[in-house]
Amino acid sequence: MGLTERRQLILKLVIQEFVETALPVASETLVRKYRLGVSSATVRNEMAALEDLGYLTHLHTSAGRVPTDAGYRFFVENLMERTALSLAERRMIRHQFYQVRGELDQWVHLAGAVLARTAQNASLVTPPRAADLLRFRHLELVAIHESMVLLVLVFHGGIVKQQTLPLESARSPEDLRRIAARISDALADLSLPGIEDLLARELKQIPATFGEFERLVIDHVMRAMQSFEEQAQEQIYSDGLLEMLSQPEFLPSLAREDAERAVERTRHALEILKSGRGLGALIPQALASSGVQVIIGGENSTNEMREYSVVLARYGVDRAVVGVLGVIGPTRMAYPRSISTVRYISSVMSDLLAELYNAESRSAEGDVDPE
Amino acid sequence: MGLTERRQLILKLVIQEFVETALPVASETLVRKYRLGVSSATVRNEMAALEDLGYLTHLHTSAGRVPTDAGYRFFVENLMERTALSLAERRMIRHQFYQVRGELDQWVHLAGAVLARTAQNASLVTPPRAADLLRFRHLELVAIHESMVLLVLVFHGGIVKQQTLPLESARSPEDLRRIAARISDALADLSLPGIEDLLARELKQIPATFGEFERLVIDHVMRAMQSFEEQAQEQIYSDGLLEMLSQPEFLPSLAREDAERAVERTRHALEILKSGRGLGALIPQALASSGVQVIIGGENSTNEMREYSVVLARYGVDRAVVGVLGVIGPTRMAYPRSISTVRYISSVMSDLLAELYNAESRSAEGDVDPE
DNA sequence: TGTTAGCACTCACCAAGTACGAGTGCTAAC
DNA sequence: GTTAGCACTCGTACTTGGTGAGTGCTAACA
Numbered sequence A, B: 001m002g003l004t005e006r007r008q009l010i011l012k013l014v015i016q017e018f019v020e021t022a023l024p025v026a027s028e029t030l031v032r033k034y035r036l037g038v039s040s041a042t043v044r045n046e047m048a049a050l051e052d053l054g055y056l057t058h059l060h061t062s063a064g065r066v067p068t069d070a071g072y073r074f075f076v077e078n079l080m081e082r083t084a085l086s087l088a089e090r091r092m093i094r095h096q097f098y099q100v101r102g103e104l105d106q107w108v109h110l111a112g113a114v115l116a117r118t119a120q121n122a123s124l125v126t127p128p129r130a131a132d133l134l135r136f137r138h139l140e141l142v143a144i145h146e147s148m149v150l151l152v153l154v155f156h157g158g159i160v161k162q163q164t165l166p167l168e169s170a171r172s173p174e175d176l177r178r179i180a181a182r183i184s185d186a187l188a189d190l191s192l193p194g195i196e197d198l199l200a201r202e203l204k205q206i207p208a209t210f211g212e213f214e215r216l217v218i219d220h221v222m223r224a225m226q227s228f229e230e231q232a233q234e235q236i237y238s239d240g241l242l243e244m245l246s247q248p249e250f251l252p253s254l255a256r257e258d259a260e261r262a263v264e265r266t267r268h269a270l271e272i273l274k275s276g277r278g279l280g281a282l283i284p285q286a287l288a289s290s291g292v293q294v295i296i297g298g299e300n301s302t303n304e305m306r307e308y309s310v311v312l313a314r315y316g317v318d319r320a321v322v323g324v325l326g327v328i329g330p331t332r333m334a335y336p337r338s339i340s341t342v343r344y345i346s347s348v349m350s351d352l353l354a355e356l357y358n359a360e361s362r363s364a365e366g367d368v369d370p371e
Numbered sequence C: 001t002g003t004t005a006g007c008a009c010t011c012a013c014c015a016a017g018t019a020c021g022a023g024t025g026c027t028a029a030c
Numbered sequence D: 001g002t003t004a005g006c007a008c009t010c011g012t013a014c015t016t017g018g019t020g021a022g023t024g025c026t027a028a029c030a
Helices: A005-021 A027-034 A040-052 A069-079 A087-099 A104-119 A173-187 A192-204 A212-234 A241-245 A259-275 A282-288 A335-357 B005-021 B027-034 B040-052 B069-079 B087-099 B104-119 B173-187 B192-204 B212-234 B241-245 B259-275 B282-288 B335-357
Strands: A056-058 A065-067 A122-125 A136-145 A148-155 A159-166 A237-239 A292-296 A308-317 A321-330 B056-058 B065-067 B122-125 B136-145 B148-155 B159-166 B237-239 B292-296 B308-317 B321-330
Touching: A005 A027, A005 A040, A005 A065, A005 A069, A027 A040, A040 A056, A040 A065, A065 A069, A069 A292, A069 A335, A087 A104, A087 A335, A104 A122, A104 A237, A104 A241, A104 A321, A104 A335, A104 B159, A122 A241, A122 A259, A136 A173, A136 A212, A136 B136, A136 B148, A136 B335, A148 A212, A148 B136, A148 B148, A148 B335, A159 A212, A159 B104, A159 B159, A173 A192, A173 A212, A192 A212, A241 A259, A241 A321, A241 B259, A259 B241, A259 B259, A282 A292, A282 A308, A282 A321, A292 A335, A308 A335, A321 A335, A335 B136, A335 B148, B005 B027, B005 B040, B005 B065, B005 B069, B027 B040, B040 B056, B040 B065, B065 B069, B069 B292, B069 B335, B087 B104, B087 B335, B104 B122, B104 B237, B104 B241, B104 B321, B104 B335, B122 B241, B122 B259, B136 B173, B136 B212, B148 B212, B159 B212, B173 B192, B173 B212, B192 B212, B241 B259, B241 B321, B282 B292, B282 B308, B282 B321, B292 B335, B308 B335, B321 B335
Parallel strands: none
Antiparallel strands: A056 A065, A122 A237, A122 A321, A136 A148, A148 A159, A292 A308, A308 A321, B056 B065, B122 B237, B122 B321, B136 B148, B148 B159, B292 B308, B308 B321
């Protein structure tokens, strides 16, 4: 990169300043605030050069400089100091996870809340999901009353799903227990295709292995697995809307622009988070790569996300369960902090899952936690 | 109510018009649009009278009339025509619930989504909850690996909860099954205080009934029940933010006011829905009374909710499980439609739960569904 | 007594005009 | 290569005047 030391410094300062204030950065401001030892005119010349190189822009002639996507990219790649969260913050976060350690379904919510609060932006988290296909572990049948039975399905990875099944005729508890045990044994460790295979084979046997009712139950099991696999694709939990909307981009009072812009942006942000459009595409990508991914503004595949950046990381246990978590916000984002937050929470979640699975943690690389 | 026919008509029309357009209503508009057969001056006189009575206001001298909270109240109580959702809408809604009938945990989400879409406002739904204390039904222990076991707890009412428990030493599946069966039997049908009693009694027996590990498991069961009871208090699921924010109150383009107002309102709405402040107080109230409740603007106990109205109804099965669902939006709300929507969805949810419980449906009164 | 035409009055909304100031780009001197 | 100086640009804020919607009041009318 043919960028002199000084230009790198100026680019870095412009970005830091802009991220902090959300206001275009003037040459004079930099000189005054950071005691650059040169005059504002010199800084202006450098800024003009950085603009030619595509790292900065101008809204109009008499406005300060603003970083471009390329500018942020260069910053993230070369200029940024890789910081870690403070010990106090790390402790607090660990403590919160510790408090809900027994309740798997709380982890995702907590991760979303903590990400949002720590990075002061919206967060997104996908639940931990089997790296390969969902595999059956155990079935329990519990009668709710004489004509309704509850299927409680446990899958590998501690995933529990429930499903109700109306009964034609009442069944005794022993009966149900026996049937559940039989099915549990028969389907143990099978994935959906495995169960289909099994059924296909059984169908040919003349003294049928499964009775009519057992078939019905298995059918419901399969349907539940099917619907879970489908839902899992698009399940993105999101939090921190309020945190993100506290960024000046969405507040007309601070950003001097038209207040209408703020309203439009707000609606737009809501739609993105609600629909998950533009986000869904990022998930597989994040699952495929290790480490923290940063997608800046126009680098997003969809045009909708042009004004947003996403910081993503995978979490989970290798070859068992994995998920994705991250932060989303305006391109004017405190990247160092977002990145360390995402990295840290990914490592915490990975540790938790590793404990659950009795395996090595496999979070975003690096970032050991000295506690 | 000493209100002449004509004044009632005018009040009704003002409200209808204002709800539709979100713009202050001029006397001339009413005359033109509804062919009142009198002059605008007469209407103005009547409006002035309605203003004296507290049913209408004025932002400033030369602006049209706007209903007050008292005006809406009178409308809801005396003027409103009680409509029902169209057959097509009812069919579509039933159909959607039919599609997820087996998956209890989807009901709440679906109800929230449907309420929001149908009433074009935000919705809130509390999950069905045992009318009295949570009662234990069944426990299953599933080993995840040699040093981690998953407790799957089933409570009366088909509520399932999971909890992990680290093991000191590995246990065989038979061992776990035996222990789970023992505990399931011992705790069957007990509520939290009941379990505490049981433990207290057992403690005195000299050859202890439960081993150390069994005590640990029971302890976790109790903790899970405890945390569920606590969480249930404040669990309010909410949806339809986007629908509500599509109301002109939040869009600067339509409402002529300052765009900054719209932004402020948006933030305010977000905070209310996220924190549940001001909403929590309404739930017990709605649980206590049958029928649809309408709380208009300043009638809310908290000042925060001054500009919002809430339409709430209880749903569920008497003496078994009940929940609350409703719509929240600006006081300028299509009350007839909101009310029929809430009433209808309450009845659908109640039917579903009744089926699950093999009991009589006990929704908001009235509103039989002819399908 | 209720209704209505007429009219003065109020006030939000809009467009145009003006002044201000922050910040740049350029030039010429160092 | 650096910098002082200065003209130029353009957003922001504030003022002004005009317009129109809508009311409130009054006086005449049925």
